[in-house]
Amino acid sequence: MLSSEAVTPPPFIHATTKHNASDPYTYQDGFGNHFSSEALKGALPVGQNTPQVCPYGLYAEQLSGTAFTVGRSGNQRSWLYRIRPSVMHRPFEPYESNAGIVGTFDARTTETTPTQIRWLPFPIATGNDFVDGLRTVGGAGDTALKSGLAVHVFTADRSMEQRAFCCSDGDLLIVPQQGRLDVTTEFGKLMVAPNEIVVIQRGIRFSVALPDGPSRGYMLEVYDGHFELPDLGPIGANGLANPRDFQTPLASYENGEPAEWSIINKYQGELFIAQQDHSPFDVVAWHGNYAPYKYDLARFSVIGSVSFDHVDPSVFTVLTCKSPHPGTAVADFVVFPPRFEVQMHTFRPPYFHRNCMSEFMGLIRGEYEAKKGGFLPGGASLHSMMTPHGPDASTVANATTRELLPGRVADGTQAFMFESMFQLRLTKWAVEHKQRDHDYYKAWQNIPVTFNPDQI
Numbered sequence: 266m267l268s269s270e271a272v273t274p275p276p277f278i279h280a281t282t283k284h285n286a287s288d289p290y291t292y293q294d295g296f297g298n299h300f301s302s303e304a305l306k307g308a309l310p311v312g313q314n315t316p317q318v319c320p321y322g323l324y325a326e327q328l329s330g331t332a333f334t335v336g337r338s339g340n341q342r343s344w345l346y347r348i349r350p351s352v353m354h355r356p357f358e359p360y361e362s363n364a365g366i367v368g369t370f371d372a373r374t375t376e377t378t379p380t381q382i383r384w385l386p387f388p389i390a391t392g393n394d395f396v397d398g399l400r401t402v403g404g405a406g407d408t409a410l411k412s413g414l415a416v417h418v419f420t421a422d423r424s425m426e427q428r429a430f431c432c433s434d435g436d437l438l439i440v441p442q443q444g445r446l447d448v449t450t451e452f453g454k455l456m457v458a459p460n461e462i463v464v465i466q467r468g469i470r471f472s473v474a475l476p477d478g479p480s481r482g483y484m485l486e487v488y489d490g491h492f493e494l495p496d497l498g499p500i501g502a503n504g505l506a507n508p509r510d511f512q513t514p515l516a517s518y519e520n521g522e523p524a525e526w527s528i529i530n531k532y533q534g535e536l537f538i539a540q541q542d543h544s545p546f547d548v549v550a551w552h553g554n555y556a557p558y559k560y561d562l563a564r565f566s567v568i569g570s571v572s573f574d575h576v577d578p579s580v581f582t583v584l585t586c587k588s589p590h591p592g593t594a595v596a597d598f599v600v601f602p603p604r605f606e607v608q609m610h611t612f613r614p615p616y617f618h619r620n621c622m623s624e625f626m627g628l629i630r631g632e633y634e635a636k637k638g639g640f641l642p643g644g645a646s647l648h649s650m651m652t653p654h655g656p657d658a659s660t661v662a663n664a665t666t667r668e669l670l671p672g673r674v675a676d677g678t679q680a681f682m683f684e685s686m687f688q689l690r691l692t693k694w695a696v697e698h699k700q701r702d703h704d705y706y707k708a709w710q711n712i713p714v715t716f717n718p719d720q721i
């Protein structure tokens with residue numbers, strides 16, 4: 266029997282929906298909705314997108330997230346009503362201040378190895394904002410052909426000031442690990458705490474302030490498609506990440522006073538900068554279904570085995586970016602949430618595995634259930650395609666000898682995985698990083714041989 270003492274309270278759900286339009290961190294709930302939002306009453310044109318003159322003298326601008334002719338169920342676009350059209354900027358020039366962003370993954374710029382790789386926590390460098398503190402760990406494919414993905418980490422101790430970033434190469438899924446990110450976007454503001462994620466789609470301008478000081482996190486970039494909720498199959502209509510828990514900002518704008526702003530644009534894997542004399546966050550109203558959103562991982566409704574065996578981690582998929590191959594993702598964002606474990610006569614930890622997908626993992630907090638040390642918050646691991654991996658020796662020793670009482674697993678922790686059908690190549694920065702743990706292979710060397718042919 267499960268005694269009440271043995272039960273740790275369920276995870277605390279901290280983000281509450283607010284409907285107070287005077288609070289800039291106010292959200293609209295839902296995934297993939299056609300939202301409408303206006304910061305000034307009457308700013309959204311009624312019944313048409315492009316009136317001859319828009320209310321309040323605003324300019325209409327469409328942001329297309331899919332080709333015009335994509336079918337209705339997949340078509341994504343928004344209409345923005347702004348003080349100035351975003352074309353009012355001076356020409357883009359190469360941006361030289363961050364050479365750590367990589368967008369081509371060939372043998373000249375990157376390296377590869379099938380060895381299991383782990384990094385101890387990436388130290389937070391000083392003097393960088395979110396853009397200058399971005400480093401590409403690895404990736405695959407080609408932005409120009411809209412095929413592939415990149416994995417980045419960021420460390421920053423300065424807010425972006427009068428600087429906006431935009432990624433022309435793909436959609437960004439950002440996972441803060443330390444310190445909240447105060448994200449101003451063209452669509453409004455989002456406050457994103459560790460254990461929450463934010464998705465900012467291709468082309469959307471945003472700026473990151475750091476209300477808690479130094480910050481660190483991970484970023485997945487997909488060069489094609491958009492994130493969607495995974496199908497639920499026999500699970501039914503509810504569970505995993507529920508659509509109503511995704512939150513999109515309400516319109517909020519900065520006034521049109523002249524001020525010098527920089528737009529830093531990642532285009533074809535390279536950074537460019539353009540100057541303009543006004544804030545890019547001058548959108549007074551918008552409508553559409555192409556807009557950033559955040560999600561609190563504590564709201565994930567966990568499915569698992571209640572009888573025996575370890576279920577594949579696909580049941581922990583929060584978001585997926587599908588490829589043309591059914592069931593095979595360009596990238597899945599998977600979490601390992603706190604939950605009950607009740608399986609009988611079962612080796613309960615993540616099983617030993619060789620996968621036809623690449624597995625990049627990070628840790629937001631606590632200790633991952635398969636690694637008792639070495640895999641630390643703010644660090645990362647990569648188990649490449651067909652590379653063997655699994656629980657470390659001490660986890661195996663415990664899992665094979667423990668009494669299988671019902672219990673809690675992973676309380677207070679949150680690990681995640683970017684799982685991809687692509688083979689990742691690593692940047693020199695990642696391969697040569699001083700935090701790379703060259704002893705990682707030792708995690709598995711002391712697994713005892715328990716084979717006994719006379720046992721039965």
Ligand SMILES: O=C(O)Cc1cc(O)ccc1O
Pocket residue numbers: 576577578614615616618624635648654655682
């Ligand atoms: O720890 C890992 O590498 C990820 C992982 C998790 C799991 O629950 C099952 C298999 C697996 O590879």
Ligand SMILES: [Fe+2]
Pocket residue numbers: 618619620624648654
């Ligand atoms: Fe695996």
